[in-house]
Amino acid sequence: MDMAKVQKHTADPTKIGTEVFFLPVASFNERAGSYTNSGRWIQWMEKAVEPEGDSRSDLWIVDRLYKELRKAYAGSTAAKDRGLLSLAWDYGDDPSFEKVALEINGYTYGLREPIASFAALRADGSTACGNWIYAGYFQGHEKNRAAARDAADPGGVGTYAGWAYSWPVNRRILYNRASADLAGKPWDEKRKVIWWDPQGGAQKAGSWVGNDVPDFAPAKAPGAAAKPGGKALDALAGTDPFIMKPDGRGWLFVPSGLVDGPLPEHYEPFESPVGNVMSPVAFNPVSKVFSGAADAKGAAGDFPVIATTFRLTEHYQGGSETRNRPWLIELQPEMFVEMSPAFAAKRGIVDGDRVQVESARGSVFARALLTERIQPFQVNGTSVDAVALPWHWGFAGLSSGHSANVLTASIGDANTFIQEDKAFLVRVSKAGPQ
Amino acid sequence: MTTQAVLVDTSRCIGCRACMVACKEWNELPAEHVERTLPGSYQNRDDLTSQTWTVVHFAEQASGDDMRWLFAKTQCMHCADAACVSVCPTGAMQKDGTLTYLDETKCIGEGYCVAACPFGAVALDEGKGIVQKCTLCIDRVEHGELPACVKACPADALEFGDRAQMVAVAEARVGTLKGRGLARARTYGVDELGGLGYVYVLQDDPSVYQLPERPSARPVDIPVQARDWVAGAAAFGLGAIPVWWVFRRRTRLASEAAEREGEVR
Numbered sequence: 001m002d003m004a005k006v007q008k009h010t011a012d013p014t015k016i017g018t019e020v021f022f023l024p025v026a027s028f029n030e031r032a033g034s035y036t037n038s039g040r041w042i043q044w045m046e047k048a049v050e051p052e053g054d055s056r057s058d059l060w061i062v063d064r065l066y067k068e069l070r071k072a073y074a075g076s077t078a079a080k081d082r083g084l085l086s087l088a089w090d091y092g093d094d095p096s097f098e099k100v101a102l103e104i105n106g107y108t109y110g111l112r113e114p115i116a117s118f119a120a121l122r123a124d125g126s127t128a129c130g131n132w133i134y135a136g137y138f139q140g141h142e143k144n145r146a147a148a149r150d151a152a153d154p155g156g157v158g159t160y161a162g163w164a165y166s167w168p169v170n171r172r173i174l175y176n177r178a179s180a181d182l183a184g185k186p187w188d189e190k191r192k193v194i195w196w197d198p199q200g201g202a203q204k205a206g207s208w209v210g211n212d213v214p215d216f217a218p219a220k221a222p223g224a225a226a227k228p229g230g231k232a233l234d235a236l237a238g239t240d241p242f243i244m245k246p247d248g249r250g251w252l253f254v255p256s257g258l259v260d261g262p263l264p265e266h267y268e269p270f271e272s273p274v275g276n277v278m279s280p281v282a283f284n285p286v287s288k289v290f291s292g293a294a295d296a297k298g299a300a301g302d303f304p305v306i307a308t309t310f311r312l313t314e315h316y317q318g319g320s321e322t323r324n325r326p327w328l329i330e331l332q333p334e335m336f337v338e339m340s341p342a343f344a345a346k347r348g349i350v351d352g353d354r355v356q357v358e359s360a361r362g363s364v365f366a367r368a369l370l371t372e373r374i375q376p377f378q379v380n381g382t383s384v385d386a387v388a389l390p391w392h393w394g395f396a397g398l399s400s401g402h403s404a405n406v407l408t409a410s411i412g413d414a415n416t417f418i419q420e421d422k423a424f425l426v427r428v429s430k431a432g433p434q
Numbered sequence: 435m436t437t438q439a440v441l442v443d444t445s446r447c448i449g450c451r452a453c454m455v456a457c458k459e460w461n462e463l464p465a466e467h468v469e470r471t472l473p474g475s476y477q478n479r480d481d482l483t484s485q486t487w488t489v490v491h492f493a494e495q496a497s498g499d500d501m502r503w504l505f506a507k508t509q510c511m512h513c514a515d516a517a518c519v520s521v522c523p524t525g526a527m528q529k530d531g532t533l534t535y536l537d538e539t540k541c542i543g544e545g546y547c548v549a550a551c552p553f554g555a556v557a558l559d560e561g562k563g564i565v566q567k568c569t570l571c572i573d574r575v576e577h578g579e580l581p582a583c584v585k586a587c588p589a590d591a592l593e594f595g596d597r598a599q600m601v602a603v604a605e606a607r608v609g610t611l612k613g614r615g616l617a618r619a620r621t622y623g624v625d626e627l628g629g630l631g632y633v634y635v636l637q638d639d640p641s642v643y644q645l646p647e648r649p650s651a652r653p654v655d656i657p658v659q660a661r662d663w664v665a666g667a668a669a670f671g672l673g674a675i676p677v678w679w680v681f682r683r684r685t686r687l688a689s690e691a692a693e694r695e696g697e698v699r
Contacts, residue, residue, distance in 0.1 A: 312476075313451070314451070326464070327465050329465065329468075331451050331454065331476075332476070333468045333470060336471075367470060369471070370473070371474050371494060
């Protein structure tokens with residue numbers, strides 16, 4: 001899509017190769033639901049306010065869409081339509097987020113009793129579960145563990161076991177057996193996670209106990225040996241904490257799993273002002289590079305300045321919410337580019353000037369903000385200038401401005417395809433008034 | 435009688451300005467137009483206005499490869515010896531223990547307090563015809579709630595409690611900071627102007643945070659109306675009356691305050 005045409009409302013929908021519908025969807029605080037953070041906490045939230053106008057929750061929209069599709073396919077006997085027509089779809093007329101949550105949690109077929117943990121799941125059709133790692137998080141309205149709000153942190157390591165629910169089984173730290181030494185005693189008395197209690201367990205035969213759910217066979221003593229010929233956890237001794245690895249050990253040498261393994265290697269970014277001093281290969285050869293205009297590569301001769309993008313406290317992501325909040329715009333009102341006073345002087349730029357920043361992929365205009373927080377990099381004995389841009393702005397909103405993301409390359413890292421947005425090359429010049 | 439104070443520990447402040455937004459949200463203050471942040475800074479303004487009752491000051495200190503980013507929230511300091519109270523001709527600005535508050539029904543927007551405040555914390559709202567400033571969220575405090583800024587602070591940089599306790603915490607924190615090698619760490623507001631309702635832990639000199647080293651009431655220009663009145667009175671040989679009137683009023687306010695304390699006891 002050509003963003004300039006979208007911006008100027010000159011795009012012709014009949015010339016676009018697909019049909020796009022925009023539906024008014026409720027924002028996150030206009031509906032119930034849950035958030036799962038990168039620490040695996042599922043945090044339930046209630047609806048704070050009613051959606052504006054005729055906008056609806058995404059669940060409501062998908063529910064209506066499915067019901068219309070089912071009507072359209074009703075009466076079909078084609079085998080390919082069996083899946084769609086046989087879907088268990090029972091969320092009510094005003095679809096309930098809790099019913100969806102219960103389905104993800106899992107329940108017994110027939111009675112629909114919530115599953116307490118994934119250990120209760122059966123492969124014989126007597127149980128159903130949307131996602132086994134979530135099993136146990138939502139056992140009905142009264143036992144919505146994602147809504148738990150006990151802020152106590154007994155171990156002092158930030159596990160907060162009573163706050164929300166951490167998948168799986170509310171375990172906060174994976175491989176937490178490694179928090180204790182070979183004998184099962186915490187490495188650090190001030191930061192205890194789990195430990196071996198020789199009198200622990202229902203039979204007092206010994207158990208792993210503590211401030212987190214053990215990520216280890218609970219009754220396997222530190223001195224237990226691996227069972228000869230044993231399978232799965234039986235193949236691991238009481239001193240093998242990394243239970244998802246075949247040998248129970250942490251790996252630096254990774255023979256499988258990473259496409260750029262088996263050992264960590266240093267590569268320069270896609271665009272770099274210097275070569276790779278660690279190896280003759282400058283850039284990771286298995287990084288994902290899409291061969292489009294958004295991946296055009298600039299040379300240091302044309303683009304001599306290192307640039308990075310960053311976030312502001314006051315704005316969130318693309319800013320569609322925060323750049324429409326007057327109280328936040330008042331704090332961070334406009335797009336800017338940060339640079340050191342020394343670099344600015346070289347370009348004849350003074351604080352507040354309108355500045356053009358160009359990469360091989362695009363160009364933005366922003367106000368210069370001069371600060372000692374930005375300093376040149378000393379790379380291989382050379383001083384390379386640097387600038388930094390927040391990336392929250394866009395062409396629409398109460399506060400609009402150029403988006404720094406038109407400068408970045410849309411390449412992905414080798415294993416997860418996460419964009420490499422944080423290091424790229426630009427040139428910077430003073431621009432005339434708008 | 436209000437006995438509490440806010441502790442502002444600048445060593446814990448992360449400059450997020452949630453306090454500024456919370457203040458506007460609770461007090462229903464509109465956003466003001468800000469064209470750009472201050473030169474070289476994220477600070478969005480350097481003055482307090484009738485619609486912005488608190489501002490976080492940003493200071494950057496660079497020396498060699500070391501960089502320090504210092505933040506301090508400023509607002510009405512709720513001085514014990516409050517210049518705004520002394521100069522108010524109508525008794526609208528008053529003290530109640532640690533709190534300096536405005537009786538809006540008595541305020542006539544004369545603005546002596548605006549000129550006298552050593553912190554620039556009182557501002558005239560021309561639309562309403564009265565002055566405005568931080569209320570210490572007394573409408574929340576009276577119902578057992580924290581001031582909005584304190585409630586919103588995610589870094590525990592703001593605390594609210596009995597002033598004597600806040601002073602003790604501030605002094606202990608300064609000791610800790612000095613122990614970490616911050617030789618210039620100090621309290622602010624413990625004794626200034628008889629003691630402020632906002633007690634600070636600073637990591638550097640007050641001037642770094644744009645706070646006056648030795649705050650004192652600023653000289654007030656006698657406004658035109660008052661000057662005319664004095665001139666007129668003098669013409670009738672009554673020149674001594676204004677001085678006598680101010681002294682009488684201050685004595686009366688002091689005795690009223692003493693009576694209120696007596697009632698509480």
